[in-house]
Structures are given as C-alpha cells and as structure tokens.
Amino acid sequence: MKKIIILCVVCVFVFGINSPQDPYFKDTNTTCPIKFIDVFKSPKFIAVLEYSDGEKVLFSSVKPMFYYFYKISSSEHFVPIKKILVSDFESGDLIEASEAFFVFGSRIMSASGDDLIPFDTYEKAEKFAKANSGHKILQFKDITKKLIEYLE
Numbered sequence: 001m002k003k004i005i006i007l008c009v010v011c012v013f014v015f016g017i018n019s020p021q022d023p024y025f026k027d028t029n030t031t032c033p034i035k036f037i038d039v040f041k042s043p044k045f046i047a048v049l050e051y052s053d054g055e056k057v058l059f060s061s062v063k064p065m066f067y068y069f070y071k072i073s074s075s076e077h078f079v080p081i082k083k084i085l086v087s088d089f090e091s092g093d094l095i096e097a098s099e100a101f102f103v104f105g106s107r108i109m110s111a112s113g114d115d116l117i118p119f120d121t122y123e124k125a126e127k128f129a130k131a132n133s134g135h136k137i138l139q140f141k142d143i144t145k146k147l148i149e150y151l152e
Contacts, residue, residue, distance in 0.1 A: 024094075028056045033072075034064035037111055044092050045110045050083040061110035062086055062102065062118060063151050070145040084140075086118040089128065093120070098140045101125035104147075105135030114151050116143065 030039050039046050039058045047065035049057045059065035069084070084097040089108075095118070102116040103125050109115065116138065119125040125137045138147075 025056070025058070028058060030058055032060035032064055033057060034068055035060045035111055042111055044087055044089050045115070046087045046094070047097070048083070048085040048094065049081055050085065051079045052082040053079045055079070061112045062097075062116045063110065063112045063114075063148060066116075066143060066148045067152065070148060088120045088124075089117045090119060090124055095120045100140065102138045102140075102143065103129045103132070103134040103136075104138055106132040108132050116151070 031037065032039055037060050039060050042060060045061035047059040047062050049059075049065060049069065051057075057068070059068065065084075065086070069081075085094040086097045086100050087093065088095050088100070097118070100118040100120060101122050101124075102118050104116055105114075106117055106129065108117055117125075117128065117132075117134070119128060122137065125134075128134060129137055
C-alpha cells in the first residue's frame with residue numbers, strides 16, 4: 001500500500017509539474033505552433049495571442065509569437081486579436097505586450113535562441129540589460145517584422 005501511495009505522489013509530481021495551473025489556460029493547447037515544444041517547460045518566456053472569440057495560441061517565447069503574428073496569424077485567423085500577452089521575465093506574470101519593455105541583445109536565450117526579454121517596468125528592463133549585456137530596451141511599437149526576421 002505504501003508503494004502505491006508513493007507511486008501516486010511521484011506521478012502527480014512528475015505529470016503535474018508542467019501542466020498549467022491557471023484557469024486562464026484551461027482547454028488551451030500548450031504546444032508552441034512554431035517551435036513545437038510545451039510552453040510550460042520555460043514558463044518565464046510564455047507569450048499568448050488571444051482572439052476575440054476566446055481562442056488562445058500559446059508560444060514558447062516572444063520571438064515565435066511575433067513571427068506567428070507577422071507571418072501566419074492573418075492568413076489562418078479571421079477573428080481579430082483581443083490581447084497580446086507576454087510573461088514578465090522577473091515575476092512570470094502575464095502582462096499586456098503593448099505595455100511591456102523588451103530587452104534586445106542580452107546573453108539570456110530562450111528555447112528560440114536570441115530573443116526579446118519582456119518586463120513590466122522600464123527600471124526592471126534596464127537593470128536586467130545592465131546585468132546581462134542587453135543592447136537596447138524596446139517598446140511594443142519598436143518590434144517590427146524586420147526585427148523578428150533579424151532575430152530568426
């Protein structure tokens with residue numbers, strides 16, 4: 001009996017550790033459509049496109065999310081985008097991408113390689129950039145299709 005309980009606890013721990021706990025992610029595919037990896041393997045990098053019909057597309061980081069946004073989204077979805085969310089790298093909380101500050105050119109890599117690292121305040125982004133050799137701090141309006149192609 002003791003072995004069965006231990007086995008159950010281990011199974012819950014192993015299989016539950018990467019599953020989304022937040023009800024926001026309920027009934028949402030957690031595989032990045034660009035990198036084909038479970039986004040919860042690196043939760044500090046999660047990015048989300050949410051459409052006005054409630055559909056959510058999760059990404060392993062900011063770079064594949066913008067790649068999808070610029071290259072694929074308009075051809076596959078006819079429903080307008082309601083929200084673009086990114087994970088604050090420090091807290092892991094989802095924040096509006098339009099309000100985030102993105103560090104470009106740091107030593108920190110996502111599963112996608114060179115990436116843009118989002119923060120909810122300029123001060124956090126600046127501190128991170130100094131500590132991790134970040135080259136520039138960008139706002140949402142600065143992230144262009146050309147920049148994403150450059151990062152690819």
